[in-house]
Structure formats: structure tokens, C-alpha cells
Amino acid sequence: MDDDIASLTALIMFISPECRNGCSHYYELFISQPTLSLYLMTQCRLKLHHSVESLYRTLEFIQVAKRSFPVDRTLDHLILTLAERKLVIYLSSIMRC
Numbered sequence: 001m002d003d004d005i006a007s008l009t010a011l012i013m014f015i016s017p018e019c020r021n022g023c024s025h026y027y028e029l030f031i032s033q034p035t036l037s038l039y040l041m042t043q044c045r046l047k048l049h050h051s052v053e054s055l056y057r058t059l060e061f062i063q064v065a066k067r068s069f070p071v072d073r074t075l076d077h078l079i080l081t082l083a084e085r086k087l088v089i090y091l092s093s094i095m096r097c
Contacts, residue, residue: 005031005039008078032069035076038062042083046090059087 042058062084069076 002039002043004082005079008075008082012074012078030073030075031079032073032076034065035069035079038065039079039083042087046086052091052094055087055091059084059091062087 038058038061042062045054045058062080066077066080066084069080071077
């Protein structure tokens with residue numbers, strides 16, 4: 001498990017103590033396959049220094065995915081926001097150079 005995903009899961013458990021003894025809703029600590037795939041795609045493209053166009057396309061995929069999940073899918077939204085933020089920071093650092 002990635003450090004960022006483990007940290008987000010721990011943060012949810014810290015904020016929502018009822019999750020320690022079993023969440024009332026299974027999806028509070030559930031990561032969907034599309035979310036995990038987009039996160040891993042983001043990580044790979046950043047580490048392999050893909051083109052700016054490829055990174056922007058990934059950013060668009062993430063934004064579409066964020067709109068498709070209901071608001072109560074907390075971990076999905078947090079991970080997608082994290083991936084989005086990593087891309088934005090990387091792209092803004094490239095544009096400054």
C-alpha cells in the first residue's frame with residue numbers, strides 16, 4: 001500500500017472514531033478500482049516524466065471521476081483530490097521553468 005493511501009485511511013479513522021470498531025457504511029474505507037487505477041496512473045506518469053499532454057489528460061480523467069462518485073465516498077474523493085493536487089503541483093513547477 002502506498003504511504004499516501006495509508007495516511008489517508010489513518011486520517012479517516014482518526015477523524016471518525018466509529019470506524020475503529022467497524023464503519024457503519026462499508027464504502028467509508030473502500031477504494032474503488034477506477035480511483036486506485038487513476039492514482040497509480042498518476043504516480044507512474046509523474047515518476048516516468050510523461051509529456052505535459054499526457055499529464056493534462058490524466059488530470060481530466062480525474063476530474064471526470066470526481067464528478068461521478070457520490071459525496072459519501074470519502075476515501076475515493078480524498079485519493080482523487082490527492083492525485084489531482086500532485087499533478088497540478090508538478091505541472092505548475094514545469095511551467096515555471
